[in-house]
Amino acid sequence: MANSTSEGTMRLEVFRYSPEKGEEPRFQTYEVPFRKDWVVLDALNHIKDQSDGSLSFRWSCRMGVCGSCGVMVNGVPKLGCSAFLRDYYPNPIRVEPLANFPVLRDLVFQLDSFLEKLKSIQPWIVRRDGEKPVSEGEYLQTPAQHARFKDFSMCINCMLCYGACPVVGMEPHFLGPAAIALAQRYNLDSRDQGRDQRQETVASHDGIWQCTFIGECSAVCPKHVDPAGAIQQAKLASTVDWFKEVLWPFGGREKR
């Protein structure tokens, strides 16, 4: 980071917790230089490098694609690398670990529950009639077919949506926005034939039907995946399925 002349300072109140010390969590206040192109992550790194190496947080790409640095900034889920200090300056900001997850240390949260939920929706191409040999080339997929699932494939697994969803906080078994969006990503991929297989998990009480369409997941999503849209579309599709099954029990609904 090049040296630009200091443009003032800014106060950060950062959540601190160390399991070894057996203490209650607390907030620690730091003063950092304000630079107009700095993001919250730059401020955290400044603290760690210059004054307090004991502040633990996750980060890597710093360009909004790896999903590591999700935190709460003033109570709103944000990527640390995309939340600019200038949007808050000169007011102090409060940085906390992402909501609705257990906290392991400082800003580091435990995300294993998400990985379990991700695995449960079978996030891979399912072919009931087997995969064709590579020698036959690619599965054809027109740009229009690709567009159907494209947005849902943009999820970086940052889990800001889980941090924004009150239902995730209250119902730990709720599959949650990202997992359902990823299920839809595969369900809508023309190469996949696994929607029926996923329905048991996706269209369950802990799946789409736990969602009350608060919509904050889509509002905080940094990649515009629109998980709320994925869930409502899945609800609509499941409801239509149900009607079809009730009205045409022996009908040849095309199995996917």
Next chain:
Amino acid sequence: MDSHEHDVLIIGGGGAGLRAAIELGESFPKLRVAVLSKVYPMRSHTVAAEGGAAAVIKSNDSLDKHAYDTISGSDWLGDQDVIEAFVQEAPTEMLRMEHWGCPWSREPDGHVAVRPFGGMTIERTWFAADKTGFHMLHTLYQTTLRFGNTKWYDEWFATKLLVEDGRCQGVAAMEMLTGQVHAILARSVILCTGGAGRIFPFTTNGAIKTGDGMGLAYRAGVPLKDMEFMQYHPTGLPGSGILITEASRGEGGILVNKDGYRYLQDYGLGPLDPWPRFRAMELGPRDKLSQAFVHEDEKGRTIPGPYGNVVHLDLRHLGEAKINKKLPFVRELSKNYAGIDPVYEPIPVRPVLHYCMGGIDTNIHAATTLPGLFAAGECACVSINGANRLGSNSLTELLVFGRRAARSAAEFATAHQGLATESLKKQANDEQQRIAAQFIRKQGGNERVAAIRQEMNTTMESGAGIYRKEESLRATCAALAKLKERFKNLRLDDRSVSFNTELISALELEFMLDVAQALAHSALERKESRGSHQRTDFAKRDDQNFLKHSLAFRTDGEPRIGYKDVVITRWPPGERVYGK
């Protein structure tokens, strides 16, 4: 000392590591496989790659053309037998990715689309908009979830290879959550730990690219090959170093200096028209483009900026529709991190450190000189990239060599069943004591991690940057030796054990200093200019003396540099010709 046993252990959960895991899961289901990574796999830096992955599938292309482009791009330092195997396996690997669901961008008729890329004779770069690495990584990770038998060590940091009876039999690794070191034993180990861009101050690389695996192998006696060859990507954002993909030039973007002049025509890459044109102008190889910037800068024709001088990458003539369709991420990054919208304004860019051509010495089977140890991806040097890598070859390399490493590791594991468990546990225990003594319980010391790291960054950029000379390299070698001494005086603020990220950054810095030394000394000894290693005191390529790979061996003092021949099959060394 807690120990765990596996057949194959993969260190690193990026593109190469996950491809290896899939190969083992699919073709060797009986083997007990584990993937150990210091971050959750979807955070691996493969995720940040943008432009695409090259493979021959169109009828206007041929394997020989891909091979020739790669070989000439490498300034003839690439091993041609490996390159021939690479270009041959590439199309199959890419089709496998497609079958696993990778959302390749398509032509209107549904076939996979390809785009032009730097140094390639014809368009052959498969792409997923401009987030190819992201889509590849997530496709690979989600596909590995199919194999329930793989054990995942997420957020575990490997600190040392465990070697016994002349064989690599696992690693000592710290569970980051508890700070406790375990002995993870395995009949074969594959390193897929990525490059070491964080040695330099301005880099496209994320925080995790600290050369850990290179350091692990180096300390176990395996040489690091061609470390002096570090690629500067011509178009990174100033200050942050964030990558602006080569695809922006593949789609027709141009580079201009402060006079709006397309300066690359002055450096053997012209003529200007027609544009776009393969292997010409802005689609030249990355080393030449980065070097051209330095010359423009010296002539005072670059544009001053708050984070150093820049040139302009102009995409305006592509139009909003094309940018939104083919380069949406470039638009987003420019708006967020450079404050400009490329539809209306040119993007300020400059060369930033991007990729390590060099790495752990491996052969065509991804095997290192240490039995039981294999390596694939950016951390390895086979070498297909030689002195300069062509864009979009590395994503394909992950797949081809991830698979090769898996197969070699599986074969080795099956043939070598015994594990010297007790000695290995003792080694891991010693490692735990070392870390406790050197960092957690250390008395005294007054150096900060960030201070040593920043000085390492500064000396690498000034002495071992795009242009080097004896004087600057010697200064860097001396500075690195001093930094290693100062490292002994490190004192951490954080003396806890649970999720101590300061400790992790100290261990990473320790690896980076080793890798930086190997780089600087290899560069000092290579008295020629080739590809991305440019010496102002030895400005010509010297095939007579240096058509060889450098090998850096660790010693107690400075690295010892050796050499080995480059394999030439069908393409005798020639001139690199671009522009025509």
Next chain:
Amino acid sequence: MKPDVRTIPANWWLRRSPPWWLRRRPYFLFMLRELTSVFVAAYVVIFLVMIRRLNEGQAAYEAFLDSLKSPLAVLFHIVALAFALFHTITWFHLTPKAMAVRIGEERVKPALIIAPNYAAWAVLSAIVAWFLLKG
């Protein structure tokens, strides 16, 4: 070096803050939206009572209509109307989320999915008004 690793439960903050739906505007608006269902249900009850009074004869029905003129009843109706409008408008604007309509690769603009809702509402309202006012 094996510490007892505790993690704070996810609800540590719940013990320290106002209820989640008071913490941020979007959550509050969501609760209001959900609350509209109470007023819609209450109005249904009133409607059912009206039908019953109708069944009980002229006197009962007229007494019921008188009670609707009390200030409390008028206030209730104003509030209920406001909530019903809020309910309708928020749900109209959420319909594009539940329906991903595409023409080729491009997604149909949300406004084009919302507009037919308003149009249908206007038409139906006009028909009902005509019936009520024609006598």
